Amino acid sequence: MSQQLDLFFKPRSVAIIGASSVRHKAGNDVIRNILANDYSGEIYPVNPKGGEIMGKKVYPAISDLPHGIDLAVIILPAKLNPQAVRDCAAKGIKTMVIAAGGFSEVDKEGELLQAELERAVRETGVRALGPNTSGHVSTPCNFTSSFFPVGRIPRGHISYIAQTGNFATHTMRYISTFENFGVARVVGLGNKIDIDESDVLEYYSSDPETEAIFVYLESLKSPRRFIEIARETTRHKPIIMLKGGATASGSRAAGAHTAALASDDRIIEGALKKAGIVRIYKYSHLILAAKGLSAMPLPRGNRISFLAPSGAMLVTMSDMCQKFWNLEVPTLEEKSRRRLQEISPSYIRMRNPVDIWPSAMVHGMDFAYQEGMEAVLADSNIDAVVSILLINDETGVPDLQRIVDVARKYPQKPVYVAFSAEKKHMEPAKEFLETRGVPTFPLIEDPFEVLSILVQCRKYMDRH
Amino acid sequence: MSQQLDLFFKPRSVAIIGASSVRHKAGNDVIRNILANDYSGEIYPVNPKGGEIMGKKVYPAISDLPHGIDLAVIILPAKLNPQAVRDCAAKGIKTMVIAAGGFSEVDKEGELLQAELERAVRETGVRALGPNTSGHVSTPCNFTSSFFPVGRIPRGHISYIAQTGNFATHTMRYISTFENFGVARVVGLGNKIDIDESDVLEYYSSDPETEAIFVYLESLKSPRRFIEIARETTRHKPIIMLKGGATASGSRAAGAHTAALASDDRIIEGALKKAGIVRIYKYSHLILAAKGLSAMPLPRGNRISFLAPSGAMLVTMSDMCQKFWNLEVPTLEEKSRRRLQEISPSYIRMRNPVDIWPSAMVHGMDFAYQEGMEAVLADSNIDAVVSILLINDETGVPDLQRIVDVARKYPQKPVYVAFSAEKKHMEPAKEFLETRGVPTFPLIEDPFEVLSILVQCRKYMDRH
Numbered sequence: 001m002s003q004q005l006d007l008f009f010k011p012r013s014v015a016i017i018g019a020s021s022v023r024h025k026a027g028n029d030v031i032r033n034i035l036a037n038d039y040s041g042e043i044y045p046v047n048p049k050g051g052e053i054m055g056k057k058v059y060p061a062i063s064d065l066p067h068g069i070d071l072a073v074i075i076l077p078a079k080l081n082p083q084a085v086r087d088c089a090a091k092g093i094k095t096m097v098i099a100a101g102g103f104s105e106v107d108k109e110g111e112l113l114q115a116e117l118e119r120a121v122r123e124t125g126v127r128a129l130g131p132n133t134s135g136h137v138s139t140p141c142n143f144t145s146s147f148f149p150v151g152r153i154p155r156g157h158i159s160y161i162a163q164t165g166n167f168a169t170h171t172m173r174y175i176s177t178f179e180n181f182g183v184a185r186v187v188g189l190g191n192k193i194d195i196d197e198s199d200v201l202e203y204y205s206s207d208p209e210t211e212a213i214f215v216y217l218e219s220l221k222s223p224r225r226f227i228e229i230a231r232e233t234t235r236h237k238p239i240i241m242l243k244g245g246a247t248a249s250g251s252r253a254a255g256a257h258t259a260a261l262a263s264d265d266r267i268i269e270g271a272l273k274k275a276g277i278v279r280i281y282k283y284s285h286l287i288l289a290a291k292g293l294s295a296m297p298l299p300r301g302n303r304i305s306f307l308a309p310s311g312a313m314l315v316t317m318s319d320m321c322q323k324f325w326n327l328e329v330p331t332l333e334e335k336s337r338r339r340l341q342e343i344s345p346s347y348i349r350m351r352n353p354v355d356i357w358p359s360a361m362v363h364g365m366d367f368a369y370q371e372g373m374e375a376v377l378a379d380s381n382i383d384a385v386v387s388i389l390l391i392n393d394e395t396g397v398p399d400l401q402r403i404v405d406v407a408r409k410y411p412q413k414p415v416y417v418a419f420s421a422e423k424k425h426m427e428p429a430k431e432f433l434e435t436r437g438v439p440t441f442p443l444i445e446d447p448f449e450v451l452s453i454l455v456q457c458r459k460y461m462d463r464h
Numbered sequence: 465m466s467q468q469l470d471l472f473f474k475p476r477s478v479a480i481i482g483a484s485s486v487r488h489k490a491g492n493d494v495i496r497n498i499l500a501n502d503y504s505g506e507i508y509p510v511n512p513k514g515g516e517i518m519g520k521k522v523y524p525a526i527s528d529l530p531h532g533i534d535l536a537v538i539i540l541p542a543k544l545n546p547q548a549v550r551d552c553a554a555k556g557i558k559t560m561v562i563a564a565g566g567f568s569e570v571d572k573e574g575e576l577l578q579a580e581l582e583r584a585v586r587e588t589g590v591r592a593l594g595p596n597t598s599g600h601v602s603t604p605c606n607f608t609s610s611f612f613p614v615g616r617i618p619r620g621h622i623s624y625i626a627q628t629g630n631f632a633t634h635t636m637r638y639i640s641t642f643e644n645f646g647v648a649r650v651v652g653l654g655n656k657i658d659i660d661e662s663d664v665l666e667y668y669s670s671d672p673e674t675e676a677i678f679v680y681l682e683s684l685k686s687p688r689r690f691i692e693i694a695r696e697t698t699r700h701k702p703i704i705m706l707k708g709g710a711t712a713s714g715s716r717a718a719g720a721h722t723a724a725l726a727s728d729d730r731i732i733e734g735a736l737k738k739a740g741i742v743r744i745y746k747y748s749h750l751i752l753a754a755k756g757l758s759a760m761p762l763p764r765g766n767r768i769s770f771l772a773p774s775g776a777m778l779v780t781m782s783d784m785c786q787k788f789w790n791l792e793v794p795t796l797e798e799k800s801r802r803r804l805q806e807i808s809p810s811y812i813r814m815r816n817p818v819d820i821w822p823s824a825m826v827h828g829m830d831f832a833y834q835e836g837m838e839a840v841l842a843d844s845n846i847d848a849v850v851s852i853l854l855i856n857d858e859t860g861v862p863d864l865q866r867i868v869d870v871a872r873k874y875p876q877k878p879v880y881v882a883f884s885a886e887k888k889h890m891e892p893a894k895e896f897l898e899t900r901g902v903p904t905f906p907l908i909e910d911p912f913e914v915l916s917i918l919v920q921c922r923k924y925m926d927r928h
Binding site for chain 1: 565566569570571574612613626627628629630631634635637638641642680682706708709710711712713714715716717718745746747748773774775776777778779780781782783784785786787788793811812815817854856858859884885886887888890891906907908909910
């Protein structure tokens, strides 16, 4: 099984069935994407017109292709797909990506066509992704089968399974332009006539490139198998899942685009827990939690410290830690407390969380944040630290390299940053910190929400 | 009462007791702030050294001031404040802002000093804000008593009451640089020896410049009075409140900076509900909900529609609407459904929420978003609309003016925007839309969270 998907994630050669020389056509964009990612394998475009596309010789028919190609990406009108699958199989191609929509997600006729396609796949014994998929991404192999113009996708150790076209397309585009983390593999499952979430999860489970798995699913094709694989996987890798269609409203909306069945959400809830899968609800957390995990380790526990330049932030975040996030804001060791007190005016009794303002008033931003962060990071009662940075021209711009340095000194503890800043400083600070391994978050609550998710991952992992 | 606070919010003249000619000193920054906001009243700096500060004649002592000044901003070391209050009162000054910290928030000695200050205020009959306050803002009068360099503060119709120095300072700086909405009044309450949350709320309640009131409090000085005024106020103006110290953790953190008492949170919960005050928990919502309210009316009810370029977004947001946000995503009127269907391929059955992608594929982004938004805005089943805009070079940049135009056509319904965009387009799109009255939000969940808050405001208002 895993070996078959190796052809899929590490193809040494790929045929593009339905290649096009016309820019912005899917059959053209897919080649452009592959080249943009510096794929080093062979590319075999197929189009009855022949000629050349982007310097590659075009084969008029599948039957003209050489034997032994690893993967076919089929970008043809729905009706032509069953035959294309058979033709590719006849050429010894064992794995395929079937991009076209127009199957069971559309109407009765589409359902019949999908049954025919399924038959072609089963009878030829090939492994197929789709139909109705936006493709997949495999950065260690510099490859993507996405026909949406995604550009170069940065490499990392997060892998996604998504039952939606959006992930391998717009969301990847958002991640690769807005965020500073990379991915290992991304699979858009589509209609799942063959390869399903369990197959992909199994591959990710033993994939050395994948350190954490994020899943968006609207339905499970083989729930029992998925849960079983997940239970094994979460011993060593976190799985974080957003289940679409958790409510009647969501199921209705799901009906509109994938014909997924509404399942009993409580059964799912129980099964996920048993499997050690951390359930999330926000779409944005598919991105923010991945970002948190990319640069930093899982927190060892839920005991956090945070630094803020405002009493109100200290108070309200403490409230939310207890009330919503299951994060503890414990008492510091006396030595840490004293260290904080040393840099602060005597009128304020320093504690956890850390009011950084008085210290900054006395010693300046640079020193206050550096010393304050180090004091709590060195504390054995603390598993993770959130630093809310005050940055503006008037109070000063803290030396961000110092933040990076102190975070690096404690590589076993996550350090996350949010801002209380003037606009012009936020974007450059985000860029500076993230490209040096310190993740930042848009609103001050976001790093806490992410920690809350990751603490659960750790808890499930420790349970085994 | 209200009249007395008129001097405070509309001072025709102000004395700065402890004015300084040294840049970055509080006694200097306060004057700089006042000038930066184009205050047109008289400014009377007081400093024993005399001379001039920023072109203003300096009076060596309070006793040298002319009679009849409306407001004194006292920026002196803690110990000098009681006498300064008496001296100002002797000159006929009836309202004061007492900036200094070093009172009950610090130690026993500070408590004694605060008692002395309180006596001075009571015996002279003046109205005083503070001590330990970061000042107040009154944009209709172009005035601020903040000694933190806030720059020019944009005018609007949101007013804040905050028991924290942060609001009139860093958070105002964040709002005025990052967000595109303005405020009417902001008060940092400080230690509340005289003017408290109830006094300010009463003023805001009948203040024609204030259309919505946001409150951050850690403790209530006169809970019964506050709740009574609030109950009257929420008949015509929403009050949204973040109560710091809702948990033991939060109370401990509050102890660190304002000596507020932990109150029984359930009693507060009940009292707020009775008063029609909408309770929030996220600090960020003090800003985002204000932004939502600034540009758009309150939604008439909780029935929303939203448009997104991704099935997964449609599904997960629908789930959250039902599960967490108390927002309904109702069936559209048949005429609206047909209108959506007309612009979409026949294979997809259009409904609420609106999958805008197929239509955009056929008709382009501009038309799809414009027509899609108009279809749901015209629907009498819909109270508010969230549009998640897909913006990138490959799929195209929708004509944002059309979004503005369609929103303006339905001024009784809030239209909020979030993005699924390439990085480079997000900031310019935010700027374009917000400066034309359409608020945007950082993550796709944020506009829904804000709507959820505002729907509650409406519900409380309708209850009366």
